[in-house]
Amino acid sequence: MSDVKLQNVTKRFDSTLAVDDVSLEIGDGEVLGIVGPSGCGKTTSLRLVAGFETATDGSILYDGEDVTHVPPENRNVGLVFQSYALFNNMTVLGNVTFGPKMQGVGKAERRERAQELLDLLDIGELADRDPQTLSGGQQRRVGLARALAIEPRILLLDEPMTGLDAKLKQTLRQELGDLLDELGVTTLYVTHDQEQAMSMCDRIAVMNEGVVEQVGTPSEVYESPENEFVANFVGTSNLLQGTIRDGRVDFGFTELDAEGLPERDDATIAVRPDDFTVGEGPITAEVQNLFYLGEKVQALATLDDGTELTLELDRHRDSVSVGDALALDIDATHLHVIRQ
Amino acid sequence: MGSRFESGSLSARYGRQFVTLVLAATLVFLALPVVLTFVSSFAGEWVGALPSGFVTLENWNDVIVGTGVGADASVGSSLAYSAGLALAGVLINLIVGVPIAYAVARYEFWGRDWVNVFAILPLAPGIILGIAFLRTYPDLSTSGIALVIGYSLLKAPYMVMAVQSSFQSMDLQQIEESARSLGASWPRTFLTVIVPNAKAGIIAGSIISWTLAAAEFNFSYIVYSRGTPPLSIFLFNNITNASFLNAAAAVSVFFLLIALVTISLQIVGNRGAVRRL
Known part of the structure; x- marks a missing residue:
């Protein structure tokens, strides 16, 4: 295991700037997630760390050692892809022992190591099976065992859960x-699924258009998004304009105590859907649409001035229909001012 | 809408029978000449609609021993010669065709579409390629080299297409990158992971290009000058100079050989589908 650093890394494909001056640090044993929409540069960043792309500028360090120009086969990285990419010409055991074999580990030792990993992943009995006969979940475990078998300096997971059904994904x-x-x-976990990243990672880097917008723990990124992109990409945010003065915030449609918020005339304030209290309060909004999401219900409501709000309703307590007028309040303790 | 598919409709009642009938008729139409030829090779004569005078091995004896009117050599030597030439052609196709199929399926590069077009289009018919060969390399026509090169060129598209479809059915880039991240160099990745994963396509491509090369007539007819004749020339001589029944035996030898090669390659392919440790 290692700590891995990207120092001012830039990757350009012809005229396209895929990764723009990115600096990241993944601590020894840490799980860092990179999240972002398609084309944001997250997969390119992973490929740069793996060695399948070479940085146009900047450097990549493993434990302080510059590996920017080291080919992938000499980096000792474990890779798990969305498509599993198992070797169908080999058994499960053949797949898992492939890496140690390339490293020159003896036959008995690599078989023992592989079997241990397969047992650890609860697929010990599948060692002699043909990978093509396994279920998606089993194949995913084989892919993981294969990547871990080389005792990688860093494990790279590229959308490893995408395409699985919800239940299996959860397990x-x-x-x-x-x-x-x-x-x-040490793990770099790349996904477009911010929920996955928040639940799995010690820290998250949010990327957009080749740039890292924010790095922080999942709660830091969710509770204190640094800009509008992060506020909208990680979870859902209502970005409301307001004036903060003398410890109070004036949204136009309501005024709240806002102790601790920086004084500003034209502040953009992020209010999460679950920061609204539904049923009582000084704000009135008309429900335009309801989205039943299973565990919760999301409502789209508009204020008199036309401002749209996304709210979270309690599916047991709040009996709401489209067209209803809702009384709302805002829990001021969670308000967060977006950096301008 | 639904009424079209109800049980009373014409297509629901007779659709399956109709398709089965068409399929069976097509199969019989295609197989009949082969079966009839094979059966007639054991006949004493063929006068009228059907052969008669069963069962005799005289025709096979003529062909195998080489005493037939039309043959100045035995089928064994011609067959072995053509099998060898076709095999050499297949080997060239494997060495050249597999990497081309891989490159086209795996990489984006300048001229990729043109490489693809040149690789999968049989650009010149055998007769034209044969004439061009004779004019360009007149000395080569007395040896088998021209035949080998011609066979491999003419049959390369079948190899490239079969292997390319195998490559396209797998996630080539991620498989390759997985192997490399596990410490395998590129050549090792290619030989121990990529090629074995495309085995089905490679076997199919080999069978098709071998059988077509072993029976290639146009190119052989133009380029061949002396020595042991390739099988297609041998068969042609039998057909033109000997009785049809003699030719039927010669053709049947080739049918049997194709069946044998196909079955054995399939057995090899199935047995080694997954490498056990």
Whole structure:
């Protein structure tokens, strides 16, 4: 295991700037997630760390050693792809022992190591199976075992849960989280699914258009988004304009106590859907649409001045229909001012 | 809308039977000449609609021993010669065609579409390629080299297409990158992971290009000058100079050989589908 650093890394493909002056640090044993929309540069960043792309500028360090120009086969990185990418010409055991074999580990030792990993991942009995006969979840575990078998300096996970059904995703998320904790392996986890990243990672880097917008723990990124992009990408935010003065914030449609918020005339304030109290309060909004999401219900409501709000309703308590007028209040303790 | 698919409709009642009938008729139409030829090779004569005078091995004896009117060599030597030439052609196609199929399926590069077009289009018919060869390399026509090169060129598209479809059915980039991240160099990745994963396509491509090369007539007819004749020339001589029944035996030898090669390659392919440790 290693700590990995990206120092002012830039990657340009012809005229496209895929990664723009990115600096990141992944501590020894840390799980860092990179989240962002398609084309934001997260996969390119992972490929730069793996060695499949070479930085146009900047450098990549493993434990302080510059590996920017080291080919991928000499970097000792474990890679797990969304498509599993298992070798179908080999058995499960053949897949898992492939890496140690390339490292020159003896046959008995690599078989023992592979079997241990397969047992750890609860697929010990599948060692002699053809990968093509396994389920998606089992294939994913084989892919993970294969990547871990080389005792990688860093484990790179590229959308490893995408394409699985919700239940399996939940199970694997828990298992993978436990496994990474247990092994303490330095991990870079790339996904467009911010929920996955928040539940699995020690820290998250939010990327957009090749630039890292914010790095922080999941709660820091969610509770204190640094800019509008992060506020909108990580979770849902209502970005409201207001004036903060003398410890109070004036949204136009209501005024609240806002102790601790910086004084500003034209502040953009992020209010999460669950920061609204529904049922009582000075604000009135008309429900335009309701989205039943299973565990919760999201409502789209508009204020008299036309401002749109996204609210979270309690599906047991709040009996709401489209067209209803809702009384709302805002929990001022969670308000967060977006950096201009 | 639904009424069209109800049980009373014409297509629901007779659709399956109709398709089965068309399929069976097509199969019979295609297989009949082969079966009839094979059966007639054991006949004493063929006068009228059907052969008669069963069962005799005289035709096979003529062909195998080489005493037939039309043959100045035995089928064994021609067959072995053509099998060898076709095999050499397949080997060239494997060495050249597999990397081309890989490159086209895996990489984006300048001229990729042109490489693809040149690789999968049989640009010149055998007769034209044969004439061009004779004019350009007149000395080569007395050896098998021209035949080998011609066979490999003419049949390369079948190899490239079969292997390319195998490559396209797998996630080539991620498989390659997984192997490399596990410490395998590129050549090792290619030989131990990529090529074995495309085995089905490679076997299919080899069978098709070998059988077509072993029976290639146009190019052989133009380029061949002396020595042991390739099988297609041998068969042609039998057909033109000997009785049809003699030719039927010669053709049947080739049918059997194709069946044998196909079955054995399939057995090899199935047995080694997954490498056990």
